[in-house]
Amino acid sequence: MLFRFALSSLKSRRKSVLLTFLSLLISISVLLSVEHIRSQAEQSFSRTVSGVDLIVGAPSGQLNLLLYSVFRMGSPTNSISYSSYDMLQNHAQVAWAVPIALGDAHRGYRVLGTSPDYFTHFHYGNKQPLVFSSGGAFAQPLEAVMGADVAKKLGYQVGDDIVISHGVGAVSFKNHDDAPFTITGILAPTGTPVDKTVHVSLQGIEAMHMPAKALRQYLSASSETQLNLKPKQISAVLVGLNNKFATFTLQRQLNNYKGDRLMAILPGVALAQLWQMMASVENILMAISGLVMLSSLFGLSTMLLASMQQREQEIAVLRILGASSLTLLMLIMVEALIITLSACLASLLLTFGLFTLFSDTLANHYGLFISANVLSPTSAVLLAGVVVASLLTSLIPAIDAYRNGLHARL
Amino acid sequence: MTAKIPPSSPTQVICVEHLEYAYNKQAPSFVLPKWQLEKGQRIFLHGPSGAGKTTLLNLLAGILVPQQGTIHLLDKPFSTCRDSQRDKLRAQHIGVVFQQFNLIAHLSVLDNIRLAAYFAKQGKQVDEHAFDLLHKLQLPDNIASQSASSLSIGQQQRVAIARALINAPELLLVDEPTSALDANARDAFMSLLLNLCEAHNTTVIFVSHDPQLASYFSQKVALQDLVTIKEPNHVV
Numbered sequence: 001m002l003f004r005f006a007l008s009s010l011k012s013r014r015k016s017v018l019l020t021f022l023s024l025l026i027s028i029s030v031l032l033s034v035e036h037i038r039s040q041a042e043q044s045f046s047r048t049v050s051g052v053d054l055i056v057g058a059p060s061g062q063l064n065l066l067l068y069s070v071f072r073m074g075s076p077t078n079s080i081s082y083s084s085y086d087m088l089q090n091h092a093q094v095a096w097a098v099p100i101a102l103g104d105a106h107r108g109y110r111v112l113g114t115s116p117d118y119f120t121h122f123h124y125g126n127k128q129p130l131v132f133s134s135g136g137a138f139a140q141p142l143e144a145v146m147g148a149d150v151a152k153k154l155g156y157q158v159g160d161d162i163v164i165s166h167g168v169g170a171v172s173f174k175n176h177d178d179a180p181f182t183i184t185g186i187l188a189p190t191g192t193p194v195d196k197t198v199h200v201s202l203q204g205i206e207a208m209h210m211p212a213k214a215l216r217q218y219l220s221a222s223s224e225t226q227l228n229l230k231p232k233q234i235s236a237v238l239v240g241l242n243n244k245f246a247t248f249t250l251q252r253q254l255n256n257y258k259g260d261r262l263m264a265i266l267p268g269v270a271l272a273q274l275w276q277m278m279a280s281v282e283n284i285l286m287a288i289s290g291l292v293m294l295s296s297l298f299g300l301s302t303m304l305l306a307s308m309q310q311r312e313q314e315i316a317v318l319r320i321l322g323a324s325s326l327t328l329l330m331l332i333m334v335e336a337l338i339i340t341l342s343a344c345l346a347s348l349l350l351t352f353g354l355f356t357l358f359s360d361t362l363a364n365h366y367g368l369f370i371s372a373n374v375l376s377p378t379s380a381v382l383l384a385g386v387v388v389a390s391l392l393t394s395l396i397p398a399i400d401a402y403r404n405g406l407h408a409r410l
Numbered sequence: 411m412t413a414k415i416p417p418s419s420p421t422q423v424i425c426v427e428h429l430e431y432a433y434n435k436q437a438p439s440f441v442l443p444k445w446q447l448e449k450g451q452r453i454f455l456h457g458p459s460g461a462g463k464t465t466l467l468n469l470l471a472g473i474l475v476p477q478q479g480t481i482h483l484l485d486k487p488f489s490t491c492r493d494s495q496r497d498k499l500r501a502q503h504i505g506v507v508f509q510q511f512n513l514i515a516h517l518s519v520l521d522n523i524r525l526a527a528y529f530a531k532q533g534k535q536v537d538e539h540a541f542d543l544l545h546k547l548q549l550p551d552n553i554a555s556q557s558a559s560s561l562s563i564g565q566q567q568r569v570a571i572a573r574a575l576i577n578a579p580e581l582l583l584v585d586e587p588t589s590a591l592d593a594n595a596r597d598a599f600m601s602l603l604l605n606l607c608e609a610h611n612t613t614v615i616f617v618s619h620d621p622q623l624a625s626y627f628s629q630k631v632a633l634q635d636l637v638t639i640k641e642p643n644h645v646v
Binding site for chain 2: 318323408
C-alpha cells in the first residue's frame, strides 16, 4: 500500500518527477560509463600483447614504440636496419624474433609487414595464440592476412584482391595499384588491434614500393628470388627469449648496441606506464562524474522538499487516518527509492545501448575494445552506492515530512 | 499507576479528566475538567469561533497531547500512551470527517478508503465493505475507480464518511462537514451520516457553528459550558 501510495503520488507530480528522473538517469549513466570504460580499457590494454619479452625499435620514447608497434597508433619516428633483425635472430638468448614494418594502410586500416612467424609467436590475452578463422598465413610476397574486423567490415573473403595505399590515412592519394595483394587467410577475432590490421609479408611491402619497371621484373623472377628480397629498414622487432631472466641483460645490451641505434622496451612495463598516464585522467573523470551524481541527488532532494509544501493537506489526512510520523518519513524515502531505482535500471539499459552502438567507433579511433556488458561487480557497487546516497539525501525532505506529521492539525 | 482492565466491553467511549492544553507558554490554556461520552451518544457541539473547537477535536483525535490531565479511549489510556500506540488506536477506533479536503487527491476513491483500512491493519473484505458503504451513501459503484479530485464536493464529503466508517470506529469526529454544501446537499448528507452512525451505534461528536444543524441532534453542548480558557500566568 505504501508503495502504491508513493507511486500514485509521484504520478500526480509527473513533470517534476520526470525531470528529476532524467537528471538522475544522465548522471548515473555518466558514472557507469566512466567506470565501465576505465575497467574495460585496463583489460583491453593489458590483453593486447602477451608472450613478447622485448620490443626493439629506433630510440624514441617507450610509449611511442609501444603505441605504434602494438596499438597501431601514431607512426614510427625512425627505422632500424634489417641487419639488426638478423643480429637479433642469431642472438643466443633469443628464441624468436619477428620483424614489423609499418607505414601503409588499406582503406584506413593499418598494414603490417611481417614474417609468417608473426602468426605463431604473437600472443594476446592470457597467452592465447592467433587463430585463423579461414585460410592460412601468407607464403608469397603479394599475399595478405586480414584481421577479423577488417574482413567483416569490408566484406572480404579468402581469395579476394586488395590494393594498399601509401600513408596511414583513411583517404590516400597514392595507391599501389600495380601490386594487388591476394587474401590468403582471415584471423579469428581477438579483441585487440590485430583485428584492425592487414598483415602482409615484408617482401610485399618492399615490392609494392618499387617503381613499376622494377616491380615487373621482380614479379617475373622465381619465387625463391622473390622471398630472398630483403628490405633495408624495418620499424621494430618483437622478441621472445629463451630465458626470461636474461630480459634485462639483453635490454641493456641492445640499448648500448654499437651497430645500430636501438631501443628495447619491456611491453609489460610500458603498458603499466601507459596505464598510469590514463589512470590520472580517469580519476579526474571519475571525480567529475561523482560530483554530477551528487548534484542530481540534491536535485532529487530539492524536488521532494518542494513537494512538501503542497502536501501539508495530504500529510494531515494521513496522520488522521493513523499514519505515524515514521510512516510519513518512510513514504518520502520510498518515493526517492522508486525514482532512483528506476533511474539506475534505465541507465543500465542506456549505457548498454550506447556501448553497443559505439563500440566500433571506440575501437577504430581509440583502440579501445569495450564490451557492451556494463554489469560487473564494480558497477553493482556503484549502483548500490547511488541508492544509499539517494536514501541519505532524501532524509532531508523525509525528516521534513516527519516534522510536518508531528505538527499536522485538523 | 496500573491500568484498570474492564471485565466486559466498555460503554464509556471517551473519558476526559483534568485536561489542560496550551499551544505554547505564552498562549492561553484550554481547560476541560471532566467530560464523558457513552457508546452511541450523538453530540452537537457548538460555540463561537476561537472557543477552542478545533483544539478539542485535535486533542480527542490524539493529534495534540495535553500537557496535563488524561484522555481515555475505550477505557485505555490515550493521551499518556506512546505515540505509536496512539496512532494505532486512532486508526482503529476513531473516524474523522473534516470541513474539506478529506481525500488524497491523487488516489482513487477506493484506494482512499483502502488506505484507512491499511493503517488500521484491517486486511479482510475491505473492498466488499467499502462498496457496501458507498451504496448506503447513495454513491454509484463506478465512482470507486475515479480519482478523488474528479468528484464534486458533495460526493467527496460522502466518500469521506465511507472512509471514516470503514474500520467501524467507536468514535466519529466531524468538523463542519457541510460548510461547503448547499442546503439540499447538506440535508442529504446529514441524514445519510446520522443513519449510518445509528446503524453502527457509533458515538458522534459533531462540531459546527451552524444552528440549523442542531435540529438533527437531541444532545447539544455549548463549548463554553464545557471548556474554560485560562489566560497565561505572567510570572515575573
